[in-house]
Amino acid sequence: MKAGRLTEEIRIERSTSTINEYGTPSTTWVKLALLRAEKVEQTTTKYIRNFGASDEEVVIFRTRFLDGITNADRLVWKGNAFNIQSVATIGRRTGVELRCVRLPE
Secondary structure (H helix, E strand, C coil): CCHHHCCEEEEEEEEEEEECCCCCEEEEEEEEEEEEEEEEEEEEEEEEECCEEEEEEEEEEEEECCCCCCCCCEEEECCEEEEEEEEEEECCCCEEEEEEEECCC
């Protein structure tokens, strides 16, 4: 993996549940890692669903290996949150490829 291709800055966040002062559980996102990444592909597809038409933006990133990234985490890129759909290890723990779908705002 060449360092010159890692032009994008992404943030990996993990969900944590806390109890507020009223005793209600609330979910917050905590920064797990700040990484440099290569944007491999970015596509948008329109789907017809039960509730109507919707667009789905898919972005694939490659970055250096970071142990512990799961589908339960999310990725933030350029201020937009993305749900991590799949995590694929590249080589012998050399890198990781993250396939992400943009979350609705």
